[in-house]
Amino acid sequence: MPYKTVDLHCHSYYSDGTFSPEALVIEAKKRGLWALALTDHDSIDGISLFHQAGKKHGFETITGIELAAEYTAFQKQEIHIVGLGFSPFSQAIAEILEKRHFPAKNAMKKWFLPSIKLVLPFPMRK
Ligand SMILES: [Zn+2]
Numbered sequence: 239m240p241y242k243t244v245d246l247h248c249h250s251y252y253s254d255g256t257f258s259p260e261a262l263v264i265e266a267k268k269r270g271l272w273a274l275a276l277t278d279h280d281s282i283d284g285i286s287l288f289h290q291a292g293k294k295h296g297f298e299t300i301t302g303i304e305l306a307a308e309y310t311a312f313q314k315q316e317i318h319i320v321g322l323g324f325s326p327f328s329q330a331i332a333e334i335l336e337k338r339h340f341p342a343k344n345a346m347k348k349w350f351l352p353s354i355k356l357v358l359p360f361p362m363r364k
Pocket of ligand 1: 247249304
């Protein structure tokens with residue numbers, strides 16, 4: 239059974255990555271990946287360009303984000319939660335990002351997650 243390789247966690251220069259969303263798509267395709275998720279820290283600012291690049295280069299792109307949160311069940315610690323496959327136009331993500339409302343340079347700042355589920359089913363289309 240043939241396997242498809244995907245990377246569900248990468249960052250563009252819209253958070254702490256080095257490459258543009260399009261450069262990530264080009265590199266992922268060059269390396270033989272089948273799909274790539276853009277999971278910038280606390281931002282979906284690069285998602286539109288990312289999906290446009292996917293269409294342009296014939297490559298599967300997945301909407302994602304990586305949210306920093308405080309986990310306090312045992313001891314206070316920072317965790318990062320990756321959300322995948324949501325609509326970048328959803329009200330839920332708009333509300334989360336609006337509540338954050340801080341400059342990109344503070345993107346790693348800690349915050350508390352609202353009680354909302356972000357990890358949604360992976361959209362398998364092929
Ligand atoms: Zn990350």
